[in-house]
Amino acid sequence: MYVKICGLSEPEHVAAAVEAGADAIGFVMTRSPRRVTPERAAELAALVPAHVLTVGVFRGEDPTAVRAAVLASGVRGVQLHGRHPHGDFTALKDLGVRLVRAVDAQAELRCGAYDEDLLIVDAPHAGSGQPWDWAAVRGRPSGQWMLAGGLDPANVREAIAAAGPWGVDVSSGVETAPGVKDSALIRAFLEAVRG
Ligand SMILES: O=C(O)c1ccccc1NCC(=O)[C@H](O)[C@H](O)COP(=O)(O)O
Numbered sequence: 001m002y003v004k005i006c007g008l009s010e011p012e013h014v015a016a017a018v019e020a021g022a023d024a025i026g027f028v029m030t031r032s033p034r035r036v037t038p039e040r041a042a043e044l045a046a047l048v049p050a051h052v053l054t055v056g057v058f059r060g061e062d063p064t065a066v067r068a069a070v071l072a073s074g075v076r077g078v079q080l081h082g083r084h085p086h087g088d089f090t091a092l093k094d095l096g097v098r099l100v101r102a103v104d105a106q107a108e109l110r111c112g113a114y115d116e117d118l119l120i121v122d123a124p125h126a127g128s129g130q131p132w133d134w135a136a137v138r139g140r141p142s143g144q145w146m147l148a149g150g151l152d153p154a155n156v157r158e159a160i161a162a163a164g165p166w167g168v169d170v171s172s173g174v175e176t177a178p179g180v181k182d183s184a185l186i187r188a189f190l191e192a193v194r195g
Contacts, residue, residue, distance in 0.1 A: 001167055001194070002167030002168075003168055004024035004146060004170075005017040005025055006148075009034060009036050009179065013182075014047050016183035016186045018049065020187045021194065024053040025053070026056075026169075027044060027055070027073065029057060030059045034171065038068075038072035054074075054076050055078065055079050056070055056073055057081060060082065067092065078099055081102040081126050082103070084114075089114045098118065099115065099118075100116060100119070100120060101120070102120035102126065104121070105121055105136060110143065111143025118145070122169075123150055127171050129171070129173060130150045131150030132149050134149075137163050139164070143166075148170070151170045151189075152172075152174070153174075153189045
């Protein structure tokens with residue numbers, strides 16, 4: 001089970017996620033209580049070993065702005081959240097980074113339909129920590145897709161059983177307040193998934 005921990009902003013939490021076995025780490029570079037600048041993302045990404053994917057998270061920015069943030073931060077993946085058009089993914093293809101499309105359950109759920117490498121199926125409100133009807137997507141997405149939205153150490157196993165994803169993505173569920181990550185919760189989440 002692939003695990004992405006999203007919305008990190010402090011070195012200690014990056015270290016906790018890496019040591020606990022996360023496969024990917026997200027840095028939010030769009031409007032959010034978790035927002036970091038590309039320069040801060042670069043400092044954090046430098047702490048991450050090559051086998052862990054660093055992902056810049058964007059929502060609504062045009063490809064020119066995304067490209068500039070990716071080049072300044074050095075992240076190796078780009079997550080476009082919400083209903084970005086296919087052309088936004090095409091415009092970023094030459095960067096050579098992994099492309100992640102994050103959408104709610106009403107969208108096209110075939111991973112690769114927008115030339116993306118990974119798909120995230122999320123709650124309608126990204127980063128809200130609100131659980132939703134995970135079972136409703138069971139059997140619908142195809143390819144390498146992660147379930148997100150309201151996951152936490154206590155419910156992630158139930159969510160995996162309900163939806164049958166290839167991976168999981170979490171933000172609020174490993175926080176003590178919006179934007180405040182907790183190393184023990186990060187470890188507990190990985191332990192719950194893998195344990
Ligand atoms: O986390 C945010 O604040 C955010 C803001 C704008 C666009 C995307 C955002 N997060 C993207 C993620 O991948 C989150 O991990 C995902 O939405 C799940 O969040 P949560 O329900 O808090 O676990």
